[in-house]
Amino acid sequence: MGPDSINLLQTSTRVHFSGLHLNGLEGRDSKIGQPTTSTENAPRQPFIIGVAGGASSGKTTVCNMIIDQLHDQRVALVNQESFYYDLTDDEMSLVHEYNFDHPDAFDTENLLFCLENLKSGKVIDIPNYDFRAHKSILPSRKVNPADVIILEGILVFHDHRLRDLMNMKIFVDTDADLRLSRRIRRDTLEKGRDIKAVLDQYSKFVKPAFDDFILPTKKYADIIIPRGGDNHVAIDLIVQHIHTKLGQHQLCKIYPNLNVIHSTFQIRGMHTIIRDAQTSKHDFIFYSDRLIRLVVEQGLGHLPFKEKQVVTPTGSVYTGVDFCKRLCGISVIRSGESMENALRACCKGIKIGKILIHREGDNANISKLA
CATH class of the missing domain: 3.40.50.300 (P-loop containing nucleotide triphosphate hydrolases)
Incomplete structure (x- = not known):
């Protein structure tokens, strides 16, 4: 998984309820010395x-x-x-x-x-x-x-x-x-x-x-x-x-079902490390796993929950939440496999399925194997 793939790890999906439309922006190619997000420097739409x-x-x-x-x-x-x-x-x-x-x-x-x-x-x-x-x-x-x-x-x-x-x-x-x-x-x-x-x-x-x-x-x-x-x-x-x-990221104006994790100095620091050509393989994997876990945790926050009450060790009642349904993960081979460990670390005992997508010849026929 290369540096360009890591850029996608800042995003996770969510449901978009607003009936108000936001006009899309034209993207542009990334170049050396420019932000890797193609719309980051695009003119801001009023x-x-x-x-x-x-x-x-x-x-x-x-x-x-x-x-x-x-x-x-x-x-x-x-x-x-x-x-x-x-x-x-x-x-x-x-x-x-x-x-x-x-x-x-x-x-x-x-x-x-x-x-x-x-x-x-x-x-x-x-x-x-x-x-x-x-x-x-x-x-x-x-x-x-x-x-x-x-x-x-x-x-x-x-x-x-x-x-x-x-x-x-x-x-x-x-x-x-x-x-x-x-x-x-x-x-x-x-x-x-x-x-x-x-x-x-x-x-x-x-x-x-x-x-x-x-x-x-x-x-x-x-x-x-x-x-x-x-x-x-x-x-x-x-x-x-x-x-x-x-305050929305420009990508959210193009794709209304997209949620972009707010950039912090910690996230930018990790992106700086994994994009550095001098970074070792061990450090690349370590900081990539950290970024992936942030994405998984953010994505879990957009899943449906229901209210649940539990009794604490002190005997008081705490009103919290629980997932509405049992969870499973679907890994799209190959890049999806790099996110499996983070998902297992966040969701104990979660079952993970596999999907392989490959192209047959030049006729662009796609096959999917579960």
């Missing part, structure tokens, strides 16, 4: 979050709370409102008849273009939309690549191409009366509109658009947050999940 919900539901508050708690990560916020189409002179003359809550009001193609470039690690220019003039004005806002990209807007789940870019989809679910009261306060104070115009727009465009276009996208959400920014428990869980995903 974690893209979509935050949808009705107007004034608290989406911005939720985004700001997530950003505040991700203070140790680079975060880029992209607002769908920045991508409104500029209104023509004819549309401006009838601005009160224009439906800003309809999917056709947004330049989705430009939004997609910007997101894909940002995901690829490029600096993008976000339009600076003036809500009084209803046009994009200069200067545009430059956004740098980030570890986390948050896309916020009422209809960010409407287009499947936007949804396909997202690793997490959040829908902020807030009572309609509360959304209306917030909208009245915002539009009168920030946009200079009178209450009658706000209510007319709400009944004519905002509410029907919510029922027809926004609410149906709720089914695409991975997480639904009632009460918006007031739901601190939900925000904490989301941030914790983001931290977990960002």
Whole structure:
């Protein structure tokens, strides 16, 4: 078993329950002087979050709370409102008849273009939309690549191409009366509109658009947050999940059923020894066995257990765990045989079967012998 085979000993399988997808990364060949894991130096893929919900539901508050708690990560916020189409002179003359809550009001193609470039690690220019003039004005806002990209807007789940870019989809679910009261306060104070115009727009465009276009996208959400920014428990869980995903090894993003043992100085030290051409055969075997045992012990931790109570020598009851089923090992000859001793050392009396896989001629027929 050569040094390249030992690199695989850092991994063990586990069950992956998350419904969130992580896009794969392109691998590259290992070279001398570079890490042996082909994706270790690959560009880090950003974690893209979509935050949808009705107007004034608290989406911005939720985004700001997530950003505040991700203070140790680079975060880029992209607002769908920045991508409104500029209104023509004819549309401006009838601005009160224009439906800003309809999917056709947004330049989705430009939004997609910007997101894909940002995901690829490029600096993008976000339009600076003036809500009084209803046009994009200069200067545009430059956004740098980030570890986390948050896309916020009422209809960010409407287009499947936007949804396909997202690793997490959040829908902020807030009572309609509360959304209306917030909208009245915002539009009168920030946009200079009178209450009658706000209510007319709400009944004519905002509410029907919510029922027809926004609410149906709720089914695409991975997480639904009632009460918006007031739901601190939900925000904490989301941030914790983001931290977990960002901390994953790149191989786990390619193979979702893979678990990679966290690298420590001890593990790196053993890898250094077995990769050293000057290492003796005795030391190579010794440190390889140590690494193999770590993998076996890690793998056992992912097997199903059930609760079991035992009585200790002092007479107290201890609640522990036991394997749900009897264990056996399957050794794939030849490399698998090098792991048998570690498995026997961890599981007393375990039975081990053998599988031999060989190729017959050039026709690639595979035979298996148990």
